[in-house]
Amino acid sequence: MILVDRARADAGHAYLRSLFRADAADAAGAPRHDAERDAAAVDMAALECSPSRAEVARVTARYAHVHAQAAREVTEEPPAFERPPGAAQAVLLDWAGTVAHLESAEEWLSGALAEAGITVPAQDRDAWVHQAEAAGLPGGRRPADLPPRDLAAWWRRDLDPQAHRGVYDRLLEEAGLPWPEAAGALYRRTMSAAGWRIDPAARRAMVTLRRAGVQLTVVSNIGWDLRPILHQHDLLTWISDCVMSYDIASRKPDPTIFRLACQRLGVQPRHTLMVGDKPEADRGGEVLGIRTIILPQPGGDDRWQPVLDGALGPRAAAGR
Template structure:
């Protein structure tokens, strides 16, 4: 069996989790100085969640026909990403039109993301062992400032982001880029992620794969710990 010398981590649902839809909406309302009563906030937040408008949150219950094509390629380009998520949000009536962009802008802030309880500890231990560490994400914006704000960037050797490459998981070419960035053969790399299809696509290239459950941070205190048993 090949020794694992590098680990690629997915971002959303693996290392960090996005805030709740209600917290997200409240933050955007506050930033724009918009008042909304409590019952309305809860109702609109639930509608936004069903619409799949929060990146990193639930997938849409139903994708509008006009956005279906864009949805499939949303992580290949920053403009596509913003367009599809603001488009999904616009299915939900909100009191001010600028709120749709405010919501999108909010989800890119460090305050909108919460690291899983064991993320820093696992990354620190891998780093101590000399393991190469990368973040490989299907995403439409630069997550590096979020990692930096939460003190995780110090352990990460590379970030490979779909929108910067114009390729999205499970395309083997994206995993190949990440392995090259780590300076390792795919057989020596473990991919860790919460999506068996997207992240599990690493196995086509010869990487190992470990699945983690995309749970709220308070319900997954040690989901990343098994990585330490898999890495030499």
């Protein structure tokens, strides 16, 4: 949320300083990580309900602390291999379709109805799943599939959380699902860790790249905060930043979002690689000198090999 970033300028600072003074050797181990995972779920719920300034500062401080711990853990390990001259200093990662994908429509509907306390016979649920899929749920539809009256909201959805919710409500209305009391649960499911599946090959590639000293950032056209999901899927150990369109009022392929990602990492675009699955959006940084790799569809274990070769060089990638 925009408020989360703004909180760094006020009440969050005092708490941040206390967290960064913490001893790097934390004996709590696994219980500590479990506690942080539970706290992330609480944070996400708080941010959905018009949080106070104090709540925003607390959540901001927690994520700063997670990043600080992750950075220590990664840098304490020796690099897996030396990067050759000319290797990428940073890799920018698209989110949906690249690092992760939404769960199936059946999983989405079943999970949301369970959250809402609604029980539906299996045969009826299957029929409603097909109807939801026909309306473009759970992931939404592309512009070519939308009627003209919905196009303006569709284009705003990644820049404005209210427009994002409005587009989703419109799809739910079109699907005709008979549980108005479940609308909130159906929407929240797409923004929860339970609703996303991380590509195992993407995770392995991120580990390899980060241990080789390459910085990683998610650059996403999205209308809501990804950081709780990154945390709950244990990705913040490897990902050092998250640049989201709604948060900076710029969306791919606008070069602005790519330029800002490089600035935050402190790297030049010519030393940066962008990885995505949609050429029309993810190649926007090429005007700045960013190299781009568009992943093949469907996914597979070798899908990320071109990324490792492009970032590290074939010889280094083969020796991982």
